[in-house]
Amino acid sequence: xxxxIESGGGSVQAGDSLRLSCIASGDIFMTYVVAWIRQAPGKExxxxxxxxxxxxxxxxxxxxxxRFTIDRNNPVNTVHLQMNSLKPEDTALYYCAAVHGxxxxxxxxxxxxxxxxxxVTVSS
Numbered sequence: 001x002x003x004x005i006e007s008g009g010g011s012v013q014a015g016d017s018l019r020l021s022c023i024a025s026g027d028i029f030m031t032y033v034v035a036w037i038r039q040a041p042g043k044e045x046x047x048x049x050x051x052x053x054x055x056x057x058x059x060x061x062x063x064x065x066x067r068f069t070i071d072r073n074n075p076v077n078t079v080h081l082q083m084n085s086l087k088p089e090d091t092a093l094y095y096c097a098a099v100h101g102x103x104x105x106x107x108x109x110x111x112x113x114x115x116x117x118x119x120v121t122v123s124s
Contacts, residue, residue, distance in 0.1 A: 022096030
């Protein structure tokens with residue numbers, strides 16, 4: 001089974017950019033759907049972006065569409081989340097998560113393998 005490992009979080013100002021990375025450990029992402037899922041204090045988890053590794057189909061939540069880009073790096077087996085025009089409301093703990101499959105999944109509960117998370121803090 002795969003173990004996602006995240007990196008790249010930090011503290012930035014509104015309007016800045018950050019790039020998160022998720023590398024697969026223990027397996028490869030080839031048969032997985034990989035997502036970036038965030039959780040802010042007091043809020044439910046939100047799938048903000050996902051990619052089907054097999055055919056590169058992507059999904060974005062309305063809250064990040066046009067600002068965030070998910071891309072996979074093959075054969076390095078890494079998924080990135082490029083976050084531009086960051087807003088204070090993007091502040092959250094960002095998780096990389098994965099599940100075997102071939103279609104985009106939009107609910108956090110559908111993902112089986114989770115990383116430890118990386119904190120993103122955006123100040124105004």
